[in-house]
Amino acid sequence: MKIVVQVRLMPTPEVASALECTLRTANESANWLSGQAYERGETSRKALQGFAYHDLKSRGLSAQPALHVLRKVADAYTTLHANIRAGNLGKPGSKRRAKAESQPIAFRLDAAQPYDDRCLSWQVDERTVSVWTTAGRIRGVRFACSEQARKLLADHRKGESDLVHRDGMWLLIATCEIPEPDVFEPDGFIGVDLGIANIATTSTGYLAAGRGLNRHRKRQLDLRRKLQAKGTKSAKRRLKHRSRKESRHAANVNHIISKKIVTEAERTSHGIALEDLGGIRQRVRLRKPQRVTLHSWAFAQLGQFLEYKARRAGVPLAYTSQECAECHHIEKKNRVDQARFICRRCGVVAHADRNASRNIAARGEAAWIAGRESRVPATP
Structure with a gap:
């Protein structure tokens, strides 16, 4: 089972400048390669490596980062084509689909960059990393994390890590593969009904009311509207400072709810039966005032949290559609x-x-x- 662990880097100003230059170089190269792939109509990894590998190295990337840029661009086009085939970007001729097909994929200059063990090494006990940059290899970059995260990194870290620059912070997001316990034979199932008025209601009597979360979202929405209408520099700074605050709060609520449900199922040797809400936003039709509430509710997130927590605890999880x-x-x-x-x-x-x-x-x-x-x- 794969989970991710996020740690915060504590670079000096010189190291932060080198990391910023590295991200900019990698994403500028990715934008150049995306344009070339769009013009040639060749988006596979093999085709991109055949005509662009040496050009990427001449742009300041060493061998492994150049390959990661190739894979990032190829994977982005694979995802785009899959979304078009699935109809996620609309029907043929729609504005959204036409816009996606009429231009090459663009990457932000501070977009995440993947690293493997050849260009990033971890010293978990010392809580430092050695990372490749366009200015050379930099060793002894400190990072901060919880003790639980440190143990996961020491025992189960495997595969690539992503370098992320977000809200002025430098983060490393590492992949950990942890063993899954055997799923026990359930004595019964706890039914979980998901909703908006009540986020989750179980057949055992647990009810997670959504009143507080809905009030929090309404306050955030009203505040965003006021700041956007004001339009001053200080209002824009405030908007940037409060960005993603609502989503972080909602994620924390979903973590708490899913943990309580999985803990109850584990204690009583029950499985969890969950309604499959995939595609609900496309199926339902609501009045305009109700759409904000529907589209701001994290339908998939609570289900994902329940699934991975149940797998870690060995609790059987079944969707009613199964x-x-x-x-x-x-x-x-x-x-x-x-x-x-x-x-x-x-x-x-x-x-x-x-x-x-x-x-x-x-x-x-x-x-x-x-x-x-x-x-x-x-x-x-």
Whole structure:
């Protein structure tokens, strides 16, 4: 299982200047390569390396950073083409899709740059790193992190790390591969219903009200509107200072909620059954005042937090869309893709939405029958 660990670099002014120059050089090279790839119509890694590798090295990049720039550009175009095929950028002829297809991909000059072990080495016990820059190799750059993060880096760090410059801070985001515990056989499942008025409601009685978070979002929205309307330099500085504050607060709330649910499931030896809300923003139609609330709610984030915390704890997690309407077998592999459902136990093949609708219909029928049954004791 892969997780990321974020640490904050504590560079001197000279080191910070070298890091800034490195990011700028790498992203300027990526923009040049993106333009060349767009003009030639060649976006694969092999094609890019064939005609641009030596040019990238002449721009001030050594061998490994040049390869990372090649991969970054190729991966960006792969993602773009996948989004176009999936219809995420609109139908053919739409303004959004036409804009994406009519120009090369652009990278910010301070966009993240990946590093591997050849150009970045960690001294975890000393809490320092040795990093490649366009000014040469710089050793002994200090970083700060929690003790838990330090242990994860020491025991499980593997693969690439990203150098990030955000809000005046220098960050390293490292990938760690941790072993997953065996998933236990659940005694039952805790159902989790996600919503806006109540962020999460479980079948065990836990209710995470969304009133406080919605009030916080409304305050942030009103403040942004006032500062944007004012338009002064101090207002713009304030807007920049408060950027991402709402998303950080929402992420913290989602972490707390998901941890409570997973802890309860682990304590009671239950699994977690979660509703699949994929594509909800495209399916629902709301009045204009309601759209801000819908689109500002982190539908996917809470589900992702629940999934990775459950995997770390060995708790079974199943989405309702993964249940077979015929034999009620629940397995992630049952959902082949967005449209197809193939049960791994009984072999039934169905449209995924039709299978889900049958599950919902069965639950509705059970609830209706239960509501009509008399609770009065039978006459002896």
